Amino acid sequence: MRRFKEFLIEKIILLNGFACILFVILIFFFLAKDGLTLFKTVSPWHFLFGTLWNPLAEPPQVGILPLFLGSLIVTLGATVISVPLGMACAIFIGEIAPRWIRELLKAGVELLAAIPSIVIGFIGMTMLGPIVKNLFHLPTGLTALTGSLALAFMAIPTIVSIMEDAISSVPRSYKEGSLALGATHWQTIHRVIIPAASSGIVAAVMLGIGRVIGETMAVMMLTGNASVLPKTILEPVRTMTATIAAEMGETVRGSEHYFALFALGLVLFVITFFINLAADAALHQKQK
Amino acid sequence: MKTKVMVCSFLFFIGILVPLTGAIAAEGSIQIKGSDTMVNLGQAWAEEFMAENSQVSLAVTGGGSGTGIAALINGTCDIAEASRDMKPQEWEQAKKSGHDVHEFKVAVDALAVVVHPSNPVKELTFDQLSGIFTGKIINWNEVGGKDQKILVLSRDRNSGTHVYFLEHVLRKGNEKGPEQYAPATLMLPSTQAIIDEVSQSDSAIGYVGLGYVSPKVKTVAASKMNGGPFVQPSKAAAMDKTYPIARPLLFYTAQAPQGSVKAFLDFVLSAKGQEIVETMDFVPLGKKE
Numbered sequence: 001m002r003r004f005k006e007f008l009i010e011k012i013i014l015l016n017g018f019a020c021i022l023f024v025i026l027i028f029f030f031l032a033k034d035g036l037t038l039f040k041t042v043s044p045w046h047f048l049f050g051t052l053w054n055p056l057a058e059p060p061q062v063g064i065l066p067l068f069l070g071s072l073i074v075t076l077g078a079t080v081i082s083v084p085l086g087m088a089c090a091i092f093i094g095e096i097a098p099r100w101i102r103e104l105l106k107a108g109v110e111l112l113a114a115i116p117s118i119v120i121g122f123i124g125m126t127m128l129g130p131i132v133k134n135l136f137h138l139p140t141g142l143t144a145l146t147g148s149l150a151l152a153f154m155a156i157p158t159i160v161s162i163m164e165d166a167i168s169s170v171p172r173s174y175k176e177g178s179l180a181l182g183a184t185h186w187q188t189i190h191r192v193i194i195p196a197a198s199s200g201i202v203a204a205v206m207l208g209i210g211r212v213i214g215e216t217m218a219v220m221m222l223t224g225n226a227s228v229l230p231k232t233i234l235e236p237v238r239t240m241t242a243t244i245a246a247e248m249g250e251t252v253r254g255s256e257h258y259f260a261l262f263a264l265g266l267v268l269f270v271i272t273f274f275i276n277l278a279a280d281a282a283l284h285q286k287q288k
Numbered sequence: 289m290k291t292k293v294m295v296c297s298f299l300f301f302i303g304i305l306v307p308l309t310g311a312i313a314a315e316g317s318i319q320i321k322g323s324d325t326m327v328n329l330g331q332a333w334a335e336e337f338m339a340e341n342s343q344v345s346l347a348v349t350g351g352g353s354g355t356g357i358a359a360l361i362n363g364t365c366d367i368a369e370a371s372r373d374m375k376p377q378e379w380e381q382a383k384k385s386g387h388d389v390h391e392f393k394v395a396v397d398a399l400a401v402v403v404h405p406s407n408p409v410k411e412l413t414f415d416q417l418s419g420i421f422t423g424k425i426i427n428w429n430e431v432g433g434k435d436q437k438i439l440v441l442s443r444d445r446n447s448g449t450h451v452y453f454l455e456h457v458l459r460k461g462n463e464k465g466p467e468q469y470a471p472a473t474l475m476l477p478s479t480q481a482i483i484d485e486v487s488q489s490d491s492a493i494g495y496v497g498l499g500y501v502s503p504k505v506k507t508v509a510a511s512k513m514n515g516g517p518f519v520q521p522s523k524a525a526a527m528d529k530t531y532p533i534a535r536p537l538l539f540y541t542a543q544a545p546q547g548s549v550k551a552f553l554d555f556v557l558s559a560k561g562q563e564i565v566e567t568m569d570f571v572p573l574g575k576k577e
Contacts, residue, residue, distance in 0.1 A: 054468045056445060056454065066471070125481070130488065139439045139491050142474060225444060225475035236474050246444035246477060249324070249352025252377050253361075 028269065035266035038062070038259035047263060053227040053238070055247065055257035062260040064267065066227045070144070070237035071213060073230050074223060077148025078155055078212045083205055085152070086159030090204075093160070094167035095189055106164075113157030121218035124150040129222065136234055142224035144237045150218045155208040162207060166200020167193060199282045206279035210272050216241040240268050316548045317345045322356020322369030323448055325397065325497065326537055329568045330369055336564060337555050344548045353448045360542055361385050366549055368540040371397065371448025387542040394556050396571040398498040398526035398534040399453065402483070402505040404490040409433040411509040411518040414532070418458050420493060423470025428491065441482050441494035444475040452535040453495055460512075495533075498523065499569025526571040534571065 038047065042062055050063015093105050128149055129141030170193050178188040194201070224236025225246065244261050251258045320330050327350040334346035348369075356368035361382050374382075374389070382389045401417065403409060409432055412420075419425035420438055429435045443450045459465030469475075476482050482494040487504035498521055501507055509518035512532040525531035545553050555561050562572040 052471065056451065057466075057468055058464055125484070133488070139437060140474065140485065140489055142476075142485065220477050221481070225477075226472050227475075228471045236472075238475065246446050246475065249355050249446040251354050251445075252375050253354070253358045254381065255375075255377055 031262055031266045031269055034259055034262035036263070038256065038263045041256055042260070047260070048267075051229055053243070055251075055260055060256045060260065062256065062263075064240070064264055066229050067238055067240045067243050067264070068267070069230055070223070070227070071239040071241070073144045073233055073237055074147045074151065074219060074239055075209060075213045077144060077233050078151035079205070079209055081148060081152035082155040082159055082208060082212075086156045086204070086208065087163060087201070089156070090160045090163035090167055091189060091194075094164045095193065096185075106161075109157050109160050112153065113161075117154060117215060117217045118221075120150050120153055121221035124218060124222045132234075138234055140224060140236065142222060142236050144223055144230060144233045144235060147219045147223040147237075147239075148233065150222055151212045151215055154215060154218070155212045158211045159204045159208040162204035163197075163201050166197040166204065169200070170196045199285045202282040203279040206275050206282065210275040210279070213275070214241060214268070214272055216245045220245055240264050244268075316343065317347065318367065318549055318552060319359075319365040320346060320348045320367045320369060321351060321359045321365040323353045323371040323537070324350040324446075325371045325448060326369040326395075329395065329537070329565065329570060332564050332568055333552075333556050333561060336560070337552055340555075341548075341551065344551070346552065352446050354446075357540065360389070360540055361387065363542065366541065367552075370538045370540060371535065372451045373538070374540065382542070388544065390541045390544055392539040392541070392553060392557075393536045393573060394539050395537040395562075395565040396526055396534050396573060397449075397537055398521050398523070398531055398571050399449065399495045400498050400501050400521040401493065401495050401508045401510055401533070402486050402501065403493050403508055404486060405504070405506045406490050407433060407506060409508060411511065411516075413511050413514050413516075414457055414460050415514055417510065418460060418467060421453075421458050421469055421473065422467050423472060436491045439489055439492040440470060440473045441485055441492055442469055442473050442475055443479065443482065443495075444477055448535075449479075449495070449497065450475075453533075456535070457495075457533060497569070498526070498571070523566070523571050527574050529574070537570065 047062055047064060048068075049065055050061065051065050052061040052063050053066055054061040089105070089109070093102050093109075097105060124146060128146050131141070132138065132143060132146045132149075133141030174192050174196055175188055178192040179185075183191070219239050220242035223239060223242065225238045225242055226236040227238040227243075228235065230237045244264055247257070248261055251261065320334065327348060330348040334348050338344065338346060353368075353370040353372050356365065356370060357374055357378050359365040360368040361378070363385070374391070379389070401412065407428070409428065412431060416425065416431050420431070421440055421442070423440075425431060426438055427435065428438055442453070445451075454467075454469065455461070455463045458467040458469065474485070476485065476494075479496045479500045482496050483500055483502060483505060486492045486494050487502075493508075496505075501521070507521050509520045510532055511518045517530075519525050519531045521531050521533070526534040539553065539556070541549060541553075557573070565572045
């Protein structure tokens with residue numbers, strides 16, 4: 001009886017483990033089924049490199065280049081802001097801060113991760129937008145930069161917690177050895193600890209990017225959603241996620257527009273898949 | 289001890305749940321789904337109707353006109369609320385699924401074109417509005433304003449308002465016309481966002497439902513013809529049809545309405561139902577309809 005119970009529990013756990021993968025595969029097929037239908041009527045070239053997104057036109061224009069570049073510029077902006085900040089924070093928590101400050105900061109970072117994105121969007125709209133507008137004398141504060149700033153806040157917790165893990169898992173003997181050779185604390189961090197933790201740091205950055213590129217609500221509220229080819233970060237842009245969220249509700253089921261949104265979802269899925277793969281590869285490299 | 293408490297609370301929960309679900313299942317229930325513009329209006333109607341007819345329960349949900357119409361076609365709702373007409377493709381799908389869809393005009397929503405209070409422009413024709421929103425007119429001095437680039441704001445494509453404005457103002461009533469919103473148009477996720485942006489930016493122009501107009505923004509008189517007459521948006525002007533930018537809000541049913549659906553529809557079109565329309569800042573149907 002007891003053995004049977006053991007057996008049953010083991011199998012259930014096994015099933016649960018595989019369920020995640022099963023769901024990912026199902027989601028992929030679901031997206032692909034509807035997304036690929038688009039290419040019966042629109043060539044992939046026009047879809048990927050078309051510069052006009054006008055799905056309500058007759059015939060619909062579904063070029064996603066402005067949306068892709070919109071996502072790219074917002075993500076790059078957020079990465080440039082969040083990586084140095086997150087890295088500095090992780091080094092401080094992992095190496096420099098005394099114990100009680102470390103605990104305080106860790107709790108703070110976790111709290112930051114728990115803030116719903118709509119709240120960040122809301123704060124961004126009322127505080128960040130006007131600041132950006134007045135600072136750069138722009139006609140509107142709803143720009144790619146505003147979105148990047150808000151998203152940087154959302155990426156920082158991911159980056160800090162994973163980087164901090166990587167930094168604190170550097171063997172103590174490395175640090176002791178370096179200090180014993182007469183290196184200062186900063187030299188040790190800079191020349192020994194960061195190189196030793198580099199794979200974890202790369203993974204943290206990739207996962208941070210993954211978090212940013214998939215974010216929807218805050219960017220929809222902050223970036224202005226104009227589907228132009230962005231020239232600077234101070235212009236309104238439209239991201240892929242915001243496009244799907246904004247247009248799904250009203251579209252006619254089974255129309256070209258509907259399939260175009262699924263194809264856009266597929267593009268997004270492929271991008272995040274490869275980002276996660278890269279992060280995973282970086283992490284596994286470390287274990288060898 | 290702990291398990292005992294848990295079992296007790298579980299039983300308690302079930303005890304509450306069973307009579308509740310029983311009550312819902314026993315009586316007639318109507319599912320209403322669709323336009324986000326109309327959710328609050330639908331909710332107000334439903335509450336008043338349920339207060340009078342306790343045996344019927346109504347559930348009102350949003351998601352967008354397209355979502356509502358799709359649900360109607362799939363048979364998962366009884367009434368679809370829509371702030372745009374059903375598209376030919378949707379009529380076809382409904383026919384294929386064996387539905388005989390009926391359309392009812394239940395209220396009117398007037399759209400006001402708004403600008404920053406400091407903007408000297410007082411009136412615009414449809415030609416000028418079309419030019420501004422399609423990107424042919426890019427400076428305020430082309431329509432009698434300051435020498436300043438125009439910041440164009442619109443609702444996003446999930447909004448029936450977006451589609452209505454596109455078909456009736458940008459395309460001037462020619463629904464299949466070639467006009468499109470200029471790519472540089474900012475697509476904002478809510479009407480409130482448009483009000484906020486217009487009140488902060490002195491070069492902005494946008495359109496909002498009449499109920500959202502506040503002293504922070506200035507409404508512009510509109511005219512369908514070049515040269516006027518220009519009419520300021522108001523409930524009265526929308527009711528007597530002198531104001532040109534007003535759209536119908538619609539109900540769709542899958543069959544000719546009967547039973548409690550018909551009772552609800554009659555209530556919505558009654559004087560009392562139309563009074564609710566007015567308290568929700570929409571425009572009631574004129575007497576003739």
